[in-house]
Amino acid sequence: MTFFGRSDGGALSDIELAAEIADGAGRILQAIRHGSLLDDGVLGDTGDRLAQAWIARVLRRHRPHDAVLSEEAPDSTHRLTEDRVWVIDPLDGTRDYSAHRPDYAVHVALTQGGQPVHSAVSLPAMDRVFRSDTVTAPTGALTGNLALSRSRATPGMFRVAEQLGLTPVSLGSAGVKTMAVVTGQVDVYLHAGGQYEWDSCAPVGVARAAGLHCSRLDGSELTYNNPDPYLPDLIVCRPELAEKVLAALA
Ligand SMILES: Nc1ncnc2c1ncn2[C@@H]1O[C@H](COP(=O)(O)O)[C@@H](OP(=O)(O)O)[C@H]1O
Numbered sequence: 001m002t003f004f005g006r007s008d009g010g011a012l013s014d015i016e017l018a019a020e021i022a023d024g025a026g027r028i029l030q031a032i033r034h035g036s037l038l039d040d041g042v043l044g045d046t047g048d049r050l051a052q053a054w055i056a057r058v059l060r061r062h063r064p065h066d067a068v069l070s071e072e073a074p075d076s077t078h079r080l081t082e083d084r085v086w087v088i089d090p091l092d093g094t095r096d097y098s099a100h101r102p103d104y105a106v107h108v109a110l111t112q113g114g115q116p117v118h119s120a121v122s123l124p125a126m127d128r129v130f131r132s133d134t135v136t137a138p139t140g141a142l143t144g145n146l147a148l149s150r151s152r153a154t155p156g157m158f159r160v161a162e163q164l165g166l167t168p169v170s171l172g173s174a175g176v177k178t179m180a181v182v183t184g185q186v187d188v189y190l191h192a193g194g195q196y197e198w199d200s201c202a203p204v205g206v207a208r209a210a211g212l213h214c215s216r217l218d219g220s221e222l223t224y225n226n227p228d229p230y231l232p233d234l235i236v237c238r239p240e241l242a243e244k245v246l247a248a249l250a
């Protein structure tokens with residue numbers, strides 16, 4: 001297969017492409033928010049559509065034979081018989097993006113066999129791109145903080161935080177919350193009540209590469225490229241806390 005696109009004439013590897021896409025889409029999203037010319041739903045919708053259009057074109061050019069599952073594109077059963085499937089969220093944290101908040105992300109993962117193998121998450125407002133090939137484990141002391149959805153945390157998740165003696169921190173975007181565990185700003189991210197594969201795939205790919213525990217709330221494995229992409233709950237936490245968190249959720 002021929003890959004195009006690096007200025008030195010070389011082929012982009014899968015992880016380089018994932019990181020370039022996450023970074024590039026993030027720059028587009030930042031530019032769309034330029035000068036507060038757009039707001040609210042119109043801003044979110046514009047961001048979703050333009051980031052999706054650019055990512056789709058880039059993937060078609062650089063990986064024309066790979067399948068794609070994206071929040072913002074029509075789904076097809078074609079991906080179910082493919083091994084290489086990109087799982088994309090062009091704009092995670094749309095509500096927060098629309099409110100001109102910094103907590104939004106772009107998720108780009110290449111899955112094989114239903115698991116993310118190369119993943120990149122950009123946090124455009126923070127000018128950061130996390131990659132599964134370069135991410136490192138959090139090293140600092142535990143903070144006592146637990147990240148929850150800013151707008152959709154369930155009462156049960158607040159109860160679990162209290163039971164664990166952790167302070168809830170409300171943030172937008174699954175990618176932002178997962179990267180907060182990666183950077184050691186919080187110890188745990190919990191989500192219940194609804195999410196889709198694109199919300200967690202690339203963040204989990206990066207978090208696993210950083211040595212973090214990632215699973216469903218019942219401790220079972222997260223799998224991707226399923227016929228129904230609904231994947232409603234998630235734990236990402238420091239590995240030393242996994243047993244305690246799972247026990248609190250049992
Ligand atoms: N109950 C629910 N049902 C479906 N999707 C949900 C959900 N709660 C959160 N999500 C999705 O998970 C992502 C992170 O949410 P949150 O910021 O609340 O943590 C958002 O993705 P999008 O912004 O890509 O739609 C949001 O739509």
Ligand SMILES: [Mg+2]
Pocket residue numbers: 071089091092093198199
């Ligand atoms: Mg999302």
